[in-house]
Amino acid sequence: MVIDKVMPSEATFTNAVRLASVLEDPEMAFDTVKQMKGFGILSKLRMYGLALFGFLKKGIVDRAYEVMNI
Known part of the structure; x- marks a missing residue:
């Protein structure tokens, strides 16, 4: 999207995070949430x-604390 100069919306990021959740990839979800700041979109609990x-769920508590410090 960004390559085509189309600005992603909150819905775009929400769907990407949900996809990462289904794939059981919390690292991908966390990276997506961090990218939101670059586009001026505030992260929400969802x-x-x-x-x-x-x-x-995976027992990676130290990374969970990093998520809480966004």
Whole structure:
């Protein structure tokens, strides 16, 4: 999208985070949430919650704390 100069919306990021959650990839979800700041979109619980719970489910507590410090 960015290559084609189309600005992603909040819905774009929400869907990407949900996809990462389904794939059980909390790292991808967290990276997507971090990218939102670059586009001026505030992260909401429905976004970072999926990354947070994904890390907790896998037992990666230190990364879960990083999500909480966004």
